[in-house]
Amino acid sequence: xxxxxxxxxxxxxxxxxxxxxxxxxxxxxxxxxxxxxxxxxxxxxxxxxxxxxxxxxxxxxxxxxxxxxxxxxxxxxxxxxxxxxxxxxxxxxxxxxxxxxxxxxxxxxxxxxxxxxxxxxxxxxxxxxxxxxxxxxxxxxxxxxxxxxxxxxxxxxxxxxxxxxxxxxxxxxxxxxxxxxxxxxxxxxxxxxxxxxxxxxxxxxxxxxxxxxxxxxxxxxxxxxxxxxxxxxxxxxxxxxxxxxxxxxxxxxxxxxxxxxxxxxxxxxxxxxxxxxxxxxxxxxxxxxxx
Amino acid sequence: xxxxxxxxxxxxxxxxxxxxxxxxxxxxxxxxxxxxxxxxxxxxxxxxxxxxxxxxxxxxxxxxxxxxxxxxxxxxxxxxxxxxxxxxxxxxxxxxxxxxxxxxxxxxxxxxxxxxxxxxxxxxxxxxxxxxxxxxxxxxxxxxxxxxxxxxxxxxxxxxxxxxxxxxxxxxxxxxxxxxxxxxxxxxxxxxxxxxxxxxxxxxxxxxxxxxxxxxxxxxxxxxxxxxxxxxxxxxxxxxxxxxxxxxxxxxxxxxxxxxxxxxxxxxxxxxxxxxxxxxxxxxxxxxxxxxxxxxxxxxxxxxxxxxxxxxxxxxxxxxxxxxxxxxxxxxxxxxxxxxxxxxxxxxxxxxxxxxxxxxxxxxxxxxxxxxxxxxxxxxxxxxxxxxxxxxxxxxxxxxxxxxxxxxxxxxxxxxxxxxxxxxxxxxxxxxxxxxxxxxxx
Numbered sequence: 040x041x042x043x044x045x046x047x048x049x050x051x052x053x054x055x056x057x058x059x060x061x062x063x064x065x066x067x068x069x070x071x072x073x074x075x076x077x078x079x080x081x082x083x084x085x086x087x088x089x090x091x092x093x094x095x096x097x098x099x100x101x102x103x104x105x106x107x108x109x110x111x112x113x114x115x116x117x118x119x120x121x122x123x124x125x126x127x128x129x130x131x132x133x134x135x136x137x138x139x140x141x142x143x144x145x146x147x148x149x150x151x152x153x154x155x156x157x158x159x160x161x162x163x164x165x166x167x168x169x170x171x172x173x174x175x176x177x178x179x180x181x182x183x184x185x186x187x188x189x190x191x192x193x194x195x196x197x198x199x200x201x202x203x204x205x206x207x208x209x210x211x212x213x214x215x216x217x218x219x220x221x222x223x224x225x226x227x228x229x230x231x232x233x234x235x236x237x238x239x240x241x242x243x244x245x246x247x248x249x250x251x252x253x254x255x256x257x258x259x260x261x262x263x264x265x266x267x268x269x270x271x272x273x274x275x276x277x278x279x280x281x282x283x284x285x286x287x288x289x290x291x292x293x294x295x296x297x298x299x300x301x302x303x304x305x306x307x308x309x310x311x312x313x314x315x316x317x318x319x320x321x322x323x324x325x326x327x328x329x330x
Numbered sequence: 331x332x333x334x335x336x337x338x339x340x341x342x343x344x345x346x347x348x349x350x351x352x353x354x355x356x357x358x359x360x361x362x363x364x365x366x367x368x369x370x371x372x373x374x375x376x377x378x379x380x381x382x383x384x385x386x387x388x389x390x391x392x393x394x395x396x397x398x399x400x401x402x403x404x405x406x407x408x409x410x411x412x413x414x415x416x417x418x419x420x421x422x423x424x425x426x427x428x429x430x431x432x433x434x435x436x437x438x439x440x441x442x443x444x445x446x447x448x449x450x451x452x453x454x455x456x457x458x459x460x461x462x463x464x465x466x467x468x469x470x471x472x473x474x475x476x477x478x479x480x481x482x483x484x485x486x487x488x489x490x491x492x493x494x495x496x497x498x499x500x501x502x503x504x505x506x507x508x509x510x511x512x513x514x515x516x517x518x519x520x521x522x523x524x525x526x527x528x529x530x531x532x533x534x535x536x537x538x539x540x541x542x543x544x545x546x547x548x549x550x551x552x553x554x555x556x557x558x559x560x561x562x563x564x565x566x567x568x569x570x571x572x573x574x575x576x577x578x579x580x581x582x583x584x585x586x587x588x589x590x591x592x593x594x595x596x597x598x599x600x601x602x603x604x605x606x607x608x609x610x611x612x613x614x615x616x617x618x619x620x621x622x623x624x625x626x627x628x629x630x631x632x633x634x635x636x637x638x639x640x641x642x643x644x645x646x647x648x649x650x651x652x653x654x655x656x657x658x659x660x661x662x663x664x665x666x667x668x669x670x671x672x673x674x675x676x677x678x679x680x681x682x683x684x685x686x687x688x689x690x691x692x693x694x695x696x697x698x699x700x701x702x703x704x705x706x707x708x709x710x711x712x713x714x715x716x717x718x719x720x721x722x723x724x725x726x727x728x729x730x731x732x733x734x735x736x737x738x739x740x741x742x743x744x745x746x747x748x749x750x751x752x753x754x755x756x757x758x759x760x761x762x763x764x765x766x767x768x769x770x771x772x
Contacts, residue, residue, distance in 0.1 A: 167596060168608050168613060169607050186596060187599035188598050189752065275544060275747075276750065278748065
């Protein structure tokens, strides 16, 4: 019986194992080899092993660290902004949406647009001579700021990102807010709790798991940003809007430094894995302490 | 039951036949440059070729296009992977060294030299071999507002203001000149004079519009400035000379204009379309822009604010020369083509006089020999200018067709925009560029 079950398990699991080996295992091994080799588009099939040189090149490249800093700042700021705005909208608009559920549709619209299209759209929207934003600023105030110069581009990109993805956080928070049983709030009201106290003591604690999940999803998305930044500002003057994804893309395609690009992505993978491992360890510790 | 099976088989047979028929009608796949006049012209040429009675069904042309964004990167990845998804592919002067390993040289036939001239054919050569037919030549025009310059040249008070402004910003009192005899300083003085924040009497908001986005094509536009001061990428011994006084002068002049507000505030995110929009809006007095923009900027339907006021000259002169950066586009043969013979026939046809004239009439910008271009001078007067400027002022930087030429432009774009945006000093930007170029061009 045991042998039959084991055989059955092996047969059922084998397609997945083959799939993982082919589509994840093989590229991962090739990437590791490339990251330790001198390789170009001409020598993709015959790379020359050079040891850890590519890793040294990446770790001593100031542009790599600037890109890390850009991605980290961008991920954190946009995730915080989207979560705060989403939370505010979810709680503030909840009574209205309960009565008019069709309002959800227009609020979700930004999510339907591809990030690359958002970037292109804002290239037009912010253009001094054809864009509506500078037009109205000139009409009413006689001047318009430079939205995309080296000093302001980062914040403009953050606003564009937040405008597109706040509805995602809003959707999650609204669902979590709706899932809180009405009786709990009513009981608190009978006990004399103010709306602020209900929010602080009941709503937010019960929504916390959703808030944490939404924050991490948005942080990861912001950290690996590529499309809208690339179409709106490219890598920016002097590389000032180079995210890690853009750094890797440019090293690979624009400079033809395949080994360096792959080494950077391996470093990124190790760093991401370390962060996730750390978070998992913390969560387990907390779970054990609670038990 | 038997009838049903037969019916299904018949449907399958019809589907298979139609599939093979459509494949047979598109046996030579051509990958072109997407968007803009090049695509329009190539579509017209492909239709004309397919309509020829001498072209067999197996050699009909089918066109495919990638997106422009990252085109060369995607093309390189495809070709390096040995793709045979296209038989004929786009080729650019500054990328020949990059793609030559994946392409085959092609014999364009005896008429090609008569149609294009030897110098233009050279824009598609690498290692002494012809890799493609030159379909479009890109260089840069100095676009200016004739009405504004004419008024300036007639007004003595305006001339005094012009001298005052040029003294303040450029350190020398200059007098307005006809644009065809501008030096770079004259152009800069004109740009400063027509900047509203400097001269409140200016009828336009900005004196010029610079395309300063961190993008290799923008750096091609910039090159003619240092070149006219004697700048080059390398000297005869192969030493990188990017830190020359010529480059310093050119970079500083751009920064002077940007810092003075003579170009729109967001110029550091501007490329071709933004520059066209700014000049076309009637709010900029001059623009150094690609020749391909001439059609749109002089078209009343597309640029009603400026169409009948646009003047076009070659880029200004420097103390050493007047220079215009040449960038050729063409089509060549993929080494892994499925239909090489068909591809060669298409390329040879494109190199004939009839095909090149049709391509030009359909909106393309081929650089044609004087006696050939004379046949369409009425329809395409800009092509006469194109040929004239290319032969008189055209240049390619030393090292400009090497395998890493595009990476050199990318590097310069990053470092030069870093200087213009104030993120690094001129010396630092040039030192970084020099060390990077030494690695790329060794």
